Amino acid sequence: MLNYSNTEIIDGVLAEFEKIAEIPRPSGHEKAVSDYLLNTFKEMGCVVRQDEVNNIIADLPATPGYEQTPVIAMQSHMDMVCVADHGVEYDPLTDSIKLIRDDNILTADGTSLGADDGIGIAEIIFIMKNLKEHGLLRAIITVDEERGMTGAINLDKKYLSDVSYMINCDSENYDELTVGSAGSVNVDFNRQLTFTKPQGTRGYKLHIKGLKGGHSGMEIHKGRANAIRSMALVLNALDEAGINYELASFNGGKARNSIPAVAEAIITAVVDKENIAEIIEMEKEKYLDIYGEVDGGISYEIDEVDLPDRVMTAEEQSSIIKLIILLHSGVYSMSQLNPSLVETSANLGMVSMENDDVINIKVLPRSSVDSKVELLALQADILAELTGFTALIDAKTPGWKERRESRLAKTMQEVFQEQNNMPMKVESIHAGLECGWHLVKNPQLDIVSIGVTTHDIHSPAEWLEISTIVPQVKLICETIKRLSKN
Incomplete structure (x- = not known):
């Protein structure tokens, strides 16, 4: 499904993240990054819609032989919490994030990193560019998640009505499978x-x-x-x-x-x-x-x-x-x-x-x-x-209530165990996720949330464990493969 070395996966995902980090994207000011994503997905051959609040919905057509498989969506948000260390000159409306890569650590120079949730977008783009066999894949990238989830609130339910499985890429530990979250x-x-x-x-x-x-x-x-x-x-x-x-x-x-x-x-x-x-x-x-x-x-x-x-x-x-x-x-x-x-x-x-x-x-x-x-x-x-x-x-x-009988959750646990030789933790979290809003619009949606391992998000100390990118990408790709078999 993905014939790339671990180094190629890391470099490929981080190359996409670097492009996103160059674009200022505080909550409520996402037009520039939304336009970038619109053009990026178009160049990939996707059918793309940019709605009135600047959400991006991009469909990658099924490859031959997979036209009748369930629609699978991958979802992230494009805005970020913009904070800087005391004394650091930083204008979130105009300044790019300056990335620092040191061995297994990716961080930013004096500001928040924006891996929440820029790294999720980067993984989605990389997967959709390189996955060889799949049914219809939909990328849903929302605005304003950090401030009020207005992107998820205003997302037309027609973009969710035909989706069977959704993988939200907005969690913070690569070995944890989130199946519920708090309301607020x-x-x-x-x-x-x-x-x-x-x-x-x-x-x-x-x-x-x-x-x-x-x-x-x-x-x-x-x-x-x-x-x-x-x-x-x-x-x-x-x-x-x-x-x-x-x-x-x-x-x-x-x-x-x-x-x-x-x-x-x-x-x-x-x-x-x-x-x-x-x-x-x-x-x-x-x-x-x-x-x-x-x-x-x-x-x-x-x-x-x-x-x-x-x-x-x-x-x-x-x-x-x-x-x-x-x-x-x-x-x-x-x-x-x-x-x-x-x-x-x-x-x-x-x-x-x-x-x-x-x-x-x-x-x-x-x-x-x-x-x-x-x-x-x-x-x-x-x-x-x-x-x-x-x-x-x-x-x-709305809160997101855990579902015990989830084919998506069970499949991900099986794949993670096989790929990493250890069980995947399954939990509900206290943080808020957009999943609750998606379920309001399609109560039958089978949804989970995963993510690479990040630390100190929403703070200038935010950093990402680079090595956790590989198991995430492989987990998503193999899960898509198994769910595409009716």
Whole structure:
């Protein structure tokens, strides 16, 4: 089916990934990469459609003798979470990802890598270019998975109605077969701000950085700190110490589904820098007592800046700090059926000043129990009412319930065992996947999710184990071969 050496497979897949990495593709800005994929699949001889939201649907016709076999789809998303190390100059709208390949490690220079899910696209392109015998193969590459799954939501069900099997390529461990995932809901807390002239005589910028961050589904159970929460606790400590500060701005985090690793606030005060630094040092001791064993690299910094022209009212400032401290960010509960799996969590992902007049706080609750997602949405409404915010509850993402009788899952397990001389792990995950939306549109769809092994996704430390590309490609190719036999 694929007469290539391991080195040729790796080089071929990475060559496709390099082309994708050159194209800026943050969520909501995928037109350029969508156009690239449109042309790439056309050049491969596919029948390609680019829908109104820029999803790509590409059909590779069946080879002779396979015209009557089931339609098999491979699916990935084209957007990525764009984050950079503190101090790295990086514009996700214009800058390419600079790849660094070192032996078995593929990473990026100071930014997230975008292997989630660029490597999935690269594998799909490589397979469709080189597979010799197959039925109709469909590539479905969606937009905006990381921000709101609007690509999957808006995908016309006609592109799924004739599909028998779908292989989603958006998981993070090559030896794991994902057969279920959590549902979620986007929650935005918004508040219109009014401003007044500062009474303070000095301006200060407070920084928190050096945290690990990470994916809010895959790393939420590791107990890592949240930079936004940590900054709110610093500001609260200043208030408790009797330092009469005024808040001019508060920003932190890079994405709703990424544990925030950085935050900053600009304040005014009448006291010296040393007085504030003393309170911050005491707060750092409390922080290390809680997180020192799991996320001890925190750095608190304070810089003198020009006195801001305006500051928030005392009531608004108080409400913002209280809401952030009250918002849960981390694990709520573990699964009753599988105690090693997180059942319910929430991630306080971003706080930003929109147009300087509105503060926006983004939270992502997740659960494998849909009723708990609804409960968290209700709690958000109540918290917003109590703190003078408005809670915008976006469309809920459905969970993906595990199917025990899946020909696709069983076939993949058999193939993986034969090819790697070890069993494939089968599990449901706490992270969200587009599979739930696909099943809404075709409840009979037999679907699994797999992926190469990646680490620290949604963070500047993201890296990929290059050697895991080969077993993934071989697994997909052999599975397609077996499913194509009626």
